[in-house]
Amino acid sequence: MAYLELKNVCKTYGQGTASTEVLSDINLKIEEGEFVAIVGFTGSGKTTLVNLINGLLKPTSGEILFKGKPVVDTSHERGVIFQNYSLLPWLTVGQNVAMAVKEAFPTESKTERSKRVSNYVEMVGLGPAINKRPKELSGGMRQRVSVARALAMKPEMIIMDEPLGALDALTRGNLQDEILNIWSKDKRTALLITNDVDEGIYMADRIIPLKPGPRATLGPEFKIDIERPRDKTALNDNANFMKTRNAIIAYLMDIGNKRKSVSNAIYTLPDLTPKNFVGQF
Amino acid sequence: MKQSLTMQKVTQLIGLGSLKSLSNLFSGKIGKDGVTLMLKKVVAPLASILLFIGLWHSGAKALYNMEADFKIEKALNDQGEKAADEMRACIAAGETGCQPNTLPSPAQVWASYKSLLKDHNAIRADKLAFKEKTAAMNAKRIAEGKDAITYTGRPSFVDQIMTSLKTVFAGFLLALLIAVPIGILIGLSDTLRSSVNWLIQILKPVSPVVWLLLVFMIVKTMTKNSESDSAFIISFISVGLCAMWPTLVNTAMGVASVDKDYINVAKVLKLGAVQKVFKVILPSSLPLIFTGLRITLSVAWMVLIAIELLAQSPGLGSFVWEEFQNGAMDSNSKIIVAMFVIGIIGFLLDRIMLTIQQMVSFNKNEGV
Incomplete structure (x- = not known):
């Protein structure tokens, strides 16, 4: 039995004729302790997939099983690192992490909890900034807080939704190493969603491309047979790396081109109306 | 120095940042760049205040003259030439009984402000005196379980x-x-x-x-x-x-x-x-x-x-x-x-x- 399993999952937004099928027929199996990356174009439904797995959304049809039980709600067993950090700006770094710790370990005493908080804040290298507010931090530091918050709940699985997408290349590289470091310490299961093939190859055991939406579905998986710990500078000379990278990029380019040739230039936009507060008050 | 710093902080905080340049002006620390800033932040507002008071003064004066003319004309129509002359003299002499009732001038308002303040001080002194006078009596009344006598004069x-x-x-x-x-x-x-x-x-x-x-x-x-x-x-x-x-x-x-x-x-x-x-x-x-x-x-x-x-x-x-x-x-x-x-x-x-x-x-x- 797989640790996390998605069976024929479909997700449709809207109803009737206005409905858009964002994800279609997603099948995925992740084993315990594995690091899986899903690589896809922007707008292909990556965030929808993440929200389905962490329990924020429910699939229109199909099943999501976590440790054999269907996912019906969010859970502390699955920690999420959001794309846009989603820190609460009115709380300090420590308070943001403490909020998660308090929910995940309600029976612990205050001192135990605050120890946990400072442990995790220090682990992501923000010890001196524990009393700062998010606005005083750089983008990379904010994402570290988000990482600390997700890990402080001691989740069994970490779900990362383009966690490093908004960061500059150098900070991104550092944080990749840090996340890998933390992951390799206690080998939790990890799912990384990204649009960067190199990042996927560097970090994951397996890469699965997400074909562009609407009606996005998963492509064939690519196994990454590179010894850990991986050395970023040596990767470029690694024949295995080059081969896998080229194969994935060729695959993605190919489906990209197919999509262009197939598309008859009708783009179905989601039918959204902004919430109108004006008339309500 | 410390005091002026906190002062600056407070003025900045309540959005009266322009006061900063004013305080700089008085404390003599104004540089070359400060002159243009001072023109903008101090001189211009002061000028607009002066302009406002000037307009108010001349407007009040015009209204006063209009009202005075009405009064004189009314006296002329109702009671004849002599009454009109008396009215004119009365207004010119500034007697209270025949002043035109219209928009007061800035000077009159300032005088009223001072008289209100004086009135307040008088009432406060009166209150204090009353308190002293009744202190002993009130203590006795309270001891007897009665209500204390309170000041019931007019509020300032x-x-x-x-x-x-x-x-x-x-x-x-x-x-x-x-x-x-x-x-x-x-x-x-x-x-x-x-x-x-x-x-x-x-x-x-x-x-x-x-x-x-x-x-x-x-x-x-x-x-x-x-x-x-x-x-x-x-x-x-x-x-x-x-x-x-x-x-x-x-x-x-x-x-x-x-x-x-x-x-x-x-x-x-x-x-x-x-x-x-x-x-x-x-x-x-x-x-x-x-x-x-x-x-x-x-x-x-x-x-x-x-x-x-x-x-x-x-x-x-x-x-x-x-x-x-x-x-x-x-x-x-x-x-x-x-x-x-x-x-x-x-x-x-x-x-x-x-x-x-x-x-x-x-x-x-x-x-x-």
Whole structure:
């Protein structure tokens, strides 16, 4: 039995004729302790997939099983690192992490909890900034807080939704190493969603491309047979790396081109109306 | 030095940053760049104040002359040449009995301000003397279980200001206690919002006067047997009811439009309902709530004057009305003094609220 399993999952937004099928027929199996990356174009439904797995959304049809039980709600067993950090700006770094710790370990005493908080804040290298507010931090530091918050709940699985997408290349590289470091310490299961093939190859055991939406579905998986710990500078000379990278990029380019040739230039936009507060008050 | 630094901080905080250059001017630390800055921040406002006073002075003078001409002409028409000459002489001599009753000049207003201050000091001295005189007697009365004798003289202008401030704060507090909880409830529930929306829409534009009458109907009956100060109760409740709407609407809007990211965080952390409201929804809507409270306080101050005027409860409003009814020589200039006092206090209240508002607000993108 797989640790996390998605069976024929479909997700449709809207109803009737206005409905858009964002994800279609997603099948995925992740084993315990594995690091899986899903690589896809922007707008292909990556965030929808993440929200389905962490329990924020429910699939229109199909099943999501976590440790054999269907996912019906969010859970502390699955920690999420959001794309846009989603820190609460009115709380300090420590308070943001403490909020998660308090929910995940309600029976612990205050001192135990605050120890946990400072442990995790220090682990992501923000010890001196524990009393700062998010606005005083750089983008990379904010994402570290988000990482600390997700890990402080001691989740069994970490779900990362383009966690490093908004960061500059150098900070991104550092944080990749840090996340890998933390992951390799206690080998939790990890799912990384990204649009960067190199990042996927560097970090994951397996890469699965997400074909562009609407009606996005998963492509064939690519196994990454590179010894850990991986050395970023040596990767470029690694024949295995080059081969896998080229194969994935060729695959993605190919489906990209197919999509262009197939598309008859009708783009179905989601039918959204902004919430109108004006008339309500 | 330290004192001037904190002074600068305070002035900056309450949005009177231009005072900084003024203090620099007096402390002599002004550089070459400072000259243009000073021109902009000090000289220009001062010039506009002078221009305002100049226009006011000449306007008041023109009105005075017009009114005087009317008086003389009326005397001429009614009583003939001799009466008109007498009237002209009387006006020129500045006698109190025949002064034209019109817009007072800045100098008259300043004189009234000083006389009001003098009056206040006199009353305060009188009060103190009364207290001293009755201290022994009061102690005896209290020992015997009787009520102490209190000063019942007429309130001074400053006392009226204090009464008004007391009323406005009581009304503001009432508005806060009613509007914020209701706003939160309405903001949280779509069903509740649509079910009470009609009521809010209808009550929101109701005039202060009508609120006063409504409150009067209720409070009059409720306080029939008690000895409480019903004028004060009526006016502060009316002020509260008039002014609470911006807070109610803003709170509901703030709560209903919390950023989806924060809600997702609450869900992923599995916060309970109460935790979610107090740890995520309320803090994130605080900036909007305080914007509402700021409007509420300025509306409260604005309607207070009208309500005091109508409810005959003591305060600046009744001061203005009594002066208007009084029709004494300096009544008009006292009214203008009250006008400036009302304006300045309103401005200061708004600044205080703005400061608090800036303290609690955060940029939506800060956590992102």
